[in-house]
Amino acid sequence: MSDVERLLKQAAMQIGAGGSAGFVEVCIMHPLDLVKTRFQLQSSSSALKSSDPHYYNGIVDCMKKMYKYEGLTSFWKGILPPILAETPKRAVKFATFEQYKRFFMFGSSTPTPLTFSLAGLGAGITEAILVNPFEVVKVTLQSNKSLATQVPSTWSVTRQIVRENGLGSKGLNKGLTATMARNGIFNMVYFGFYHSVKGYIPEYEDPLLEFSRKIAIGFTSGVLGSCVNIPFDVAKSRVQGPQPSPGIVKYNSTVGTINLVYREEGFRALYKGLLPKVLRLGPGGAIMLVVYDYVYNFLENKFQDKTQ
Template sequence: MPGAQTNTSLNGITPTQQMMASCSGALLTSLIVTPFDVVKIRLQAQKTPFHKGKCFLYCNGLMDHLCVCENGNTRAWYKAPGQFRGTVDAFFQIARNEGIRSLWSGLPPTLIMAVPATVIYFTCYDQLRNLMRSYLGYDGSFIPVIAGASARVGAVTVISPLELIRTKSQSRRLTYRELRVVIRTAVTHGGWLSLWRGWGPSVLRDVPFSAIYWYNYELLKKLLCKKYNVSEPTLLISFSSGASSGTIAAVLTLPFDVVKTRRQIEIGELDAMKSPKKLSSTWIIMERIVRQSGFRGLFVGLLPRLLKVAPACAIMISSYEYGKSFFRKMNKERERKKALSQTSSEKMHTG
């Protein structure tokens, strides 16, 4: 019976190894993509300096971080804007004047939240997909859609309180003491459910993205593996499939991303000003955008989103697939040695 097989036998690796593979992918994606967004923010700050209470989004390929200026530019991790002539000049000036480590400013909040979220998301996706394939007995095209959407709901739900905590901490480097203070304050004023404020817009954007992404990724991966006559995806196949499926998903879900960004900024600025004003709902924000800018307003920022999402998806999925392939080969080699050891032991006993 199909249901009698275990996830390990189906996938060739254990859930713990899946977690390790996704963790390495998240770390690699953060390390590669973060410097580009640091430079982008510094260039934006140079053109329009951020004032106290002003919010901006810091997107490093894995997560969107809402940052609130506390006191002009003096206390924010992104520092005061310099005089840069362009992207390349900004890279060189930041590295020369502030040290190369400044290009990874803002990385700690990413590692605190994005890494566990990514581990939960990718591991749950693989486990759910394998379970559905096992119990249904076939590999239907709807399986990646259901598994991807379900895994994303779980990841968003788990990480939502941390996302709100980071937003309220207003771009300071998070310490355990600060986390405790912010959690206590939020729960005292709004109860435990207040930690999940902003869950709705996140689900509206991330769940459709995940369903579209995994459907196209599995389809493209299968087609390319068949074309090049390989049983497992190579690094190039995973990279190109991830970039293409990420691009498709990013385009189709852009309106939800625009609405989520507006709502995140509204949350952050109301918190910064300690305003009692009621937060706008997702649909009110969408209606406001259409009324002010037409339907084109729901697709603003398409190019920057593609430039961030496509390489991030490609790096993440290719490193994840490589990690799984590494552990799968290691397990096969271990089983082979174990079988040889048992065979030699049996021969000694019979001899």
């Protein structure tokens, strides 16, 4: 097999495994992503805390109120954009991660923790550029507190955003810098920790123990990445979500939004939605990496069978 054929085979396996991992993860964990976004859009300084039926005091309170006022299907509001984006997003992330790894070897014969971290950073920034328009539509849908049956369709929301604000930094690419910072930092920690630690903890011959090993490392990777990048996630939600006063842009730049939230609402506000984010990306991170590994190995075996 030529080098070109080998590279194409590896790319196909990375795309297939990455797309499968992303699809499974988003279908299972989307409700927690929605709860996280609701908390991040909610201002701590609101004077309507007691009277607003949509003010949330915790994850359970949020889910109860969403079920009461918006219906069961509200937990999957805005799921179509990430489903449409997940296959190419995860495919791009895992495929570019492998390519960035080669670039950041710095003369070493084997990848180092720095290699994994920088490759993760590059992969996260790359995927952010691809998925940011989907994120803008998703956050717009998730911020809508009407009954799920009354929420506009994904396509009508997309058309409205393009019609009113275009494709640029005020429209479908709003909050791009925040998305790049969020995804880049998360994946730097996520991939850096997972691949570095996985190399130090020996594999088990028992399939169940090996599965548990990967789940534990993936879970820890997702939790650490979530804790590190949460301020940028809050900024992204504020920039991409509805502004407090219609017609007045309060949240604009990434750093400016972080500073504004800190001044008005305090340091803890920068960690809004952390618990649902951790509950989503801890298990979600484990699911994604484990599904990726198993699908990649399955496809690799299939390719080998065909070439024999």
